Amino acid sequence: MARHLITSAIPYINGIKHLGNLVGSQLPADLYARYLRARGHEVLFLCATDEHGTPAELAAAKAGKPVADYCAEMHAVQAELARGFRLSFDHFGRSSSRQNHALTQHFAGKLDAAGLIEEVQEQQVYSNADKRFLPDRYIEGTCPNCGYDKARGDQCENCTKQLDPTDLIAPRSAISGSNDLEVRQTKHLYLRQSVLKDTLDAWIDSKTDWPVLTTSIAKKWLHDGDGLKDRGITRDLDWGIPVRRGKEEWPGMEGKVFYVWFDAPIEYIACASEWSEAQGLDASAWERWWRTDKGADDVRYTQFMGKDNVPFHTLSFPATILGSAEPWKLVDHLKSFNYLTYDGGQFSTSQGRGIFMDQALEILPADYWRWWLLSHAPESSDAEFTWENFQVSVNKDLADVLGNFVSRITKFCRSKFGERVPDGGAFGPDEMDLLHAIQERLGRYEALMQAIEVRKSAQELRAIWASGNEYLQTVAPWSTFKTDPEKAAMQTRLGLNLAHFFGVISSPFVPDASEVILESFGTPAAGWPESANTAVDQLKAGHAFTVPDVLFAKITDEQREKWQSDFSGT
RNA sequence: GGCGUUAUAGCUCAGUUGGUUAGAGCGAACGACUCAUAAUCGUUAGGUCGGUGGUUCAAGUCCACCUAACGCCA
Numbered sequence A: 001m002a003r004h005l006i007t008s009a010i011p012y013i014n015g016i017k018h019l020g021n022l023v024g025s026q027l028p029a030d031l032y033a034r035y036l037r038a039r040g041h042e043v044l045f046l047c048a049t050d051e052h053g054t055p056a057e058l059a060a061a062k063a064g065k066p067v068a069d070y071c072a073e074m075h076a077v078q079a080e081l082a083r084g085f086r087l088s089f090d091h092f093g094r095s096s097s098r099q100n101h102a103l104t105q106h107f108a109g110k111l112d113a114a115g116l117i118e119e120v121q122e123q124q125v126y127s128n129a130d131k132r133f134l135p136d137r138y139i140e141g142t143c144p145n146c147g148y149d150k151a152r153g154d155q156c157e158n159c160t161k162q163l164d165p166t167d168l169i170a171p172r173s174a175i176s177g178s179n180d181l182e183v184r185q186t187k188h189l190y191l192r193q194s195v196l197k198d199t200l201d202a203w204i205d206s207k208t209d210w211p212v213l214t215t216s217i218a219k220k221w222l223h224d225g226d227g228l229k230d231r232g233i234t235r236d237l238d239w240g241i242p243v244r245r246g247k248e249e250w251p252g253m254e255g256k257v258f259y260v261w262f263d264a265p266i267e268y269i270a271c272a273s274e275w276s277e278a279q280g281l282d283a284s285a286w287e288r289w290w291r292t293d294k295g296a297d298d299v300r301y302t303q304f305m306g307k308d309n310v311p312f313h314t315l316s317f318p319a320t321i322l323g324s325a326e327p328w329k330l331v332d333h334l335k336s337f338n339y340l341t342y343d344g345g346q347f348s349t350s351q352g353r354g355i356f357m358d359q360a361l362e363i364l365p366a367d368y369w370r371w372w373l374l375s376h377a378p379e380s381s382d383a384e385f386t387w388e389n390f391q392v393s394v395n396k397d398l399a400d401v402l403g404n405f406v407s408r409i410t411k412f413c414r415s416k417f418g419e420r421v422p423d424g425g426a427f428g429p430d431e432m433d434l435l436h437a438i439q440e441r442l443g444r445y446e447a448l449m450q451a452i453e454v455r456k457s458a459q460e461l462r463a464i465w466a467s468g469n470e471y472l473q474t475v476a477p478w479s480t481f482k483t484d485p486e487k488a489a490m491q492t493r494l495g496l497n498l499a500h501f502f503g504v505i506s507s508p509f510v511p512d513a514s515e516v517i518l519e520s521f522g523t524p525a526a527g528w529p530e531s532a533n534t535a536v537d538q539l540k541a542g543h544a545f546t547v548p549d550v551l552f553a554k555i556t557d558e559q560r561e562k563w564q565s566d567f568s569g570t
Numbered sequence B: 001g002g003c004g005u006u007a008u009a010g011c012u013c014a015g016u017u018g019g020u021u022a023g024a025g026c027g028a029a030c031g032a033c034u035c036a037u038a039a040u041c042g043u044u045a046g047g048u049c050g051g052u053g054g055u056u057c058a059a060g061u062c063c064a065c066c067u068a069a070c071g072c073c074a
Helices: A019-038 A054-063 A067-084 A098-113 A193-205 A212-223 A260-278 A283-290 A307-324 A357-363 A366-375 A387-416 A429-450 A454-475 A477-483 A485-505 A511-520 A557-566
Strands: A003-008 A042-049 A091-094 A117-127 A139-142 A169-173 A181-191 A299-306 A333-337 A340-342 A383-385
Touching: A003 A019, A003 A260, A003 A283, A019 A042, A019 A299, A019 A333, A019 A340, A019 A357, A019 A366, A019 A429, A019 A454, A042 A067, A042 A260, A054 A067, A067 A091, A067 A357, A091 A260, A098 A117, A098 A260, A098 A307, A169 A181, A181 A307, A193 A212, A193 A307, A212 A307, A212 A333, A260 A283, A260 A307, A299 A307, A307 A333, A357 A366, A366 A387, A366 A454, A366 A511, A383 A387, A387 A454, A387 A477, A387 A485, A387 A511, A387 A557, A429 A454, A429 A485, A454 A477, A454 A485, A477 A485, A485 A511
Parallel strands: A003 A042, A003 A299, A042 A091, A299 A333, A340 A383
Antiparallel strands: A117 A181, A139 A169
């Protein structure tokens, strides 16, 4: 059995994420992790919060808290929401961890030794009032092109012209509004990614099974204009990982920290170390996942992310790893997603537009969101969330097709045979047809899940649920019972086994409902079926069960209308 | 402005390397069943595959141009 390392893009610490963020990385990663575990694979599924950088500092200041405290609190909040959505991380780490500090500094040292770090003198805007250097986007002023008075230092949002902070007329700090700004000399480290361009290009070319979204973005960055550009990896900030060359000081870089995009992906590795520490294991426990010289050769590493994160994962992070010349594991498969839009527009954190993770869980259980989001995952293009579609999909798929099936067969059995799997009868042509159909669908479902075809997997799973209803409708045990109780017993026994089977194979999508189904049959640890034949022979005659409560209550029109207006944004 | 992605039935989407009458789910109409959360099952209707031109014996599927939406531009 292969071992699988799975990481989800790490969410930024600054606030609660919306459903678009969730479906773009953490949720599909969880689906895949749960599936592989269910199939008996050894899985290490990691995620963390991305905690460094200016936005975190500003959010902390706004909350009136020290940035470290703020991050610790928000980490706890995000961890709780992850649990709420049943995200089955083996560890949910923090990019501010001791391990990440050490590892980030280690990589910088190795890259420098390999001649891949360049020291560059640059001019940057410094705010005397804020006592800090200002990133381009935190400088506001009047656009020289269109006269818009809230243009940012990197771009004018009104006329979309690319700008340099020094282009702005009457520049001011976006943080304090102060116009007491000056341009200062400062020194920064650049990662010479351009040196690795051909290596990265060849590596990307070898990945023929990646989504086009992934490779097209990577290729574009590699070949656009002058090709892959070097990137600054340091910043003049307080909050971050101090610039060091391994364990040594880095003369001339005192008081500076690594830029967040450099240390964030390294947290994928550091997180494994945090995991082994939390588990009370020694270093070899995590190194066998990450070091190809220490046992990670048989690991298959899959990353999940939204499309905005693709450049970092296809180019910058691989450049860091390859450039270190150390035997770190590179990503094998990279699954990227487009955006989820909300009633015709974008989700927006700043405008409070859309649905956020905490709000979602306040109105409905995780399974509802998991099902809708995964069955509508933005794989081939952006996907739109609408309340009407959500209501219809959830009611039909979960309540009618799956939930009602479990309900109808367990209640039928209870009324005719009692709460035990009935004995007697033998399979006939109808049953053979059903088994044949299910065997085929199960095989397709497994192949699609293996290939991380999220939407198609959901479709296939739904079709399997529907086959249960088709079967009952065809053989009609309620009629058979009147003339041939033995045969009705066989049909009912098969129906109950189908419900049990659905419970097992649905767990990656709807883990809570799956658990309820299996508990009602008293088989919480039921394993993945080897075939349709064994799947429908798990519950033997005489096996006791209880009728579960309604698995999925329907969303009413009143609820939908209320939520629609509650979440319309302002 | 440059680049990229997308554009297929009312809605959400599938359509492998170009090859017989373009598919699914939802919604709609009709019918069946009555065990079940008025749930389920079946049948039917519905598309000149964004537009124009081209390559080919043959194009939704390749090429060019155009249009629209979305995104990225370090």
